[in-house]
């Protein structure tokens with residue numbers, strides 16, 4: 001019985017500001033889907049989520065939950081549960097009361113409330129803590145109470161605004177998988193906000209990338225990784241980030257240092273300038289011994305050896321780049337030393353080409 | 366013919382103006398409902414009389430001419446009313462001129478008294494309050510007991526403290542004079558001289574007002590993050606420098622509000638002067654409020670003159686508050 | 701013998717002595733007038749006004765007996781309790797709701813209201829007595845307790861509202877939003893979520909409103925005409941004829957007045973610091 005959610009050109013302009021915090025957002029969250037909203041700080045993720053929750057007025061456009069237009073409904077009439085970044089647990093209520101509060105307000109019987117709270121507590125391993133006040137819980141436990149408060153409601157939609165950002169790195173990883181698993185089991189449509197692209201990639205059925213209030217791309221994680229719609233998405237998704245640089249184009253090939261890297265014909269055809277933005281992920285670089293026409297020299301600045309993999313950070317020699325820094329993934333345990341000079345080539349089918357004017361991806365096939 | 370497509374709330378047909386009012390009401394009705402009782406009570410009992418007072422200060426209203434109608438009982442049990450021929454009249458700025466030129470009352474004497482009174486009281490409230498708060502902000506044994514005991518004067522009703530201190534300052538059997546004579550000083554006839562009399566009142570009011578300041582400042586101190594002090598210590602600041610550069614700036618938001626409020630309250634502090642000195646000797650320790658009160662309630666009740674005092678007090682305080690605000694703002698303080 | 705090095709939070713003996721000496725002096729000054737009134741109240745009538753000042757002189761409860769059984773004191777006391785309790789309850793209700801609205805909502809008229817609060821503190825109450833008297837008279841409230849309760853609310857509510865607003869500002873807005881999603885409207889949110897969390901602020905408000913009403917004199921004298929309806933502040937004035945104060949009755953009465961005030965104070969004092977500051981840090 002899950003419900004889809006639709007943002008229909010939803011716009012939010014804060015009073016006193018001229019630029020919209022969220023600009024004409026068109027987004028459909030499918031029934032039962034786990035959708036992640038991701039983007040850099042201040043891009044309007046929280047604002048979008050809060051519009052859906054009814055905590056922020058919609059300046060123009062509409063929001064629908066299922067068949068209902070909820071644009072002007074009060075939060076309490078939307079049948080939505082939300083997990084706040086601060087968890088927003090009521091400090092004066094016990095864990096059990098916190099979880100059952102919405103049900104009590106809704107007028108459910110005591111027995112029903114107890115049953116549902118106990119069920120949720122069982123799922124979240126919170127049974128021993130039901131009589132404690134939130135103050136007496138650890139960060140991870142509070143996070144679970146916040147989750148519990150949301151799930152006992154059995155709402156049509158779950159909203160979560162960076163629910164993991166107050167946890168330590170390790171706990172964040174384990175909680176991440178728990179939340180994803182729980183959502184899949186309950187099958188409730190979920191919108192999840194994060195600025196952490198790893199969270200976005202690992203948790204979401206689909207990921208929506210926002211920048212400056214404008215939706216950049218919505219796609220499944222791998223598609224986002226493999227086929228970024230523009231240079232922003234390309235640089236935002238993936239860690240370490242994709243190498244992006246602007247290069248001169250001569251005779252259908254990009255000039256990278258002394259190397260000439262041929263561009264796909266489709267891309268050059270769409271290109272209007274004599275420059276191009278190239279993107280290549282660290283793992284799309286291949287170390288070559290000695291000279292090759294499409295290989296360029298890199299001076300190694302730092303080598304990060306992680307055991308299972310290794311990354312080289314270097315400067316691109318002879319490049320007229322604004323930022324000549326470059327990251328390459330190399331085989332571990334035989335990393336070239338700092339200061340040495342190595343050659344790389346870009347694996348041809350792993351290269352992304354973007355228009356320098358618009359940042360849009362150019363067709364490569 | 367026009368077709369109206371009604372699309373939920375906020376899209377009501379009708380004149381734009383009514384729609385706007387409706388929308389405002391829709392959005393804000395609960396906020397307005399929440400402030401309504403307060404607004405009603407303050408509006409009826411403070412704002413309305415205030416405007417009335419401003420109006421009266423331009424008339425010669427007093428006890429004898431405050432009726433618009435003169436009514437006489439008729440035989441049938443009804444009333445027969447005629448307009449009062451002597452009813453209060455509009456006199457323009459006469460009251461202000463009379464007051465400010467000293468024609469009536471002793472405005473300038475009262476003003477000097479008020480300024481001395483307010484300045485001294487607020488100064489001692491703040492400095493003593495700050496000193497005690499700084500001491501109490503440390504950890505040591507017995508701290509909370511000291512705190513409770515030091516707040517006690519706040520719980521004492523103002524007129525009781527006035528009596529208590531008047532009792533202590535009593536020239537004949539007061540403890541203070543008997544202590545003075547014990548150390549070989551002649552007893553002072555406290556209420557027989559302007560400044561000793563004022564001194565007694567100020568002591569009383571300082572005693573009464575320090576706890577409020579102390580508690581407010583103590584709270585302000587506790588809101589200064591401890592790591593600021595630690596950082597200053599790492600930078601090699603001496604305790605005095607830490608006080609000067611961490612404590613005082615950290616207290617500024619609290620200080621600025623309590624000093625403003627303290628000034629306004631002390632300026633209009635009625636019971637202490639009224640009960641402790643009663644204006645003795647011969648009205649020389651009256652302040653503006655007590656002067657106004659006497660105008661309104663003693664002898665021929667002169668309501669218009671009292672109102673004139675009130676308007677003058679109000680305007681001085683408004684100017685003061687506005688200047689205070691400006692000074693704070695020029696120092697980068699948002700208020 | 702080597703001395704143990706001083707820990708960070710310890711201070712030298714000298715500093716300790718100075719600290720306690722200062723605080724003891726301050727405490728003595730804070731308590732002394734109260735204590736002195738108490739000591740006087742248990743002296744026989746003639747010893748109070750004797751020019752030979754003694755600490756204790758033939759202690760007796762005669763003054764108390766006199767006040768309690770030979771005057772209207774008990775009635776006044778009861779009147780005062782009723783007036784103060786009603787002022788406290790109504791004043792708290794008014795300032796809490798108004799403070800919440802000011803803290804959480806942006807509504808037309810908000811700025812004006814804040815100014816009204818400041819202005820009402822500036823106009824001398826002493827002068828308002830006459831016009832308020834006429835308003836009360838036209839509402840037929842003269843010589844009733846209600847007139848006092850309403851008048852005291854005008855005195856106490858502006859400051860309390862402003863202070864509670866500061867306190868509510870320290871309660872995270874997230875909680876309001878969580879409550880909205882949990883199905884609460886603004887009034888229920890206020891009642892179920894905000895009020896339980898605002899105890900320190902409310903304690904200060906209770907303390908402040910109670911005290912405002914408890915010892916007030918001017919309004920009480922002006923509005924209450926019959927002896928049986930007087931409150932303590934006004935009633936005790938009868939012991940102060942111009943030239944011959946009845947110190948025996950006054951001192952005993954003063955001590956009795958302070959008892960309920962201390963009770964309220966005792967319950968509020970734990971919260972005073974936290975409650976007042978939040979208001980203090982916000983303009």
Ligand SMILES: Nc1ncnc2c1ncn2[C@@H]1O[C@H](COP(=O)(O)OP(=O)(O)OP(=O)(O)O)[C@@H](O)[C@H]1O
Pocket residue numbers: 014015017021039040041042043044045046047048195
């Ligand atoms: N109450 C407000 N009034 C005015 N502008 C606001 C308000 N709240 C947010 N903004 C602005 O709207 C934009 C989007 O804010 P939003 O909180 O949605 O960002 P976000 O994507 O959640 O960022 P973060 O990852 O830092 O939480 C920002 O530029 C912010 O400055």
Ligand SMILES: [Mg+2]
Pocket residue numbers: 045046047
């Ligand atoms: Mg955010």
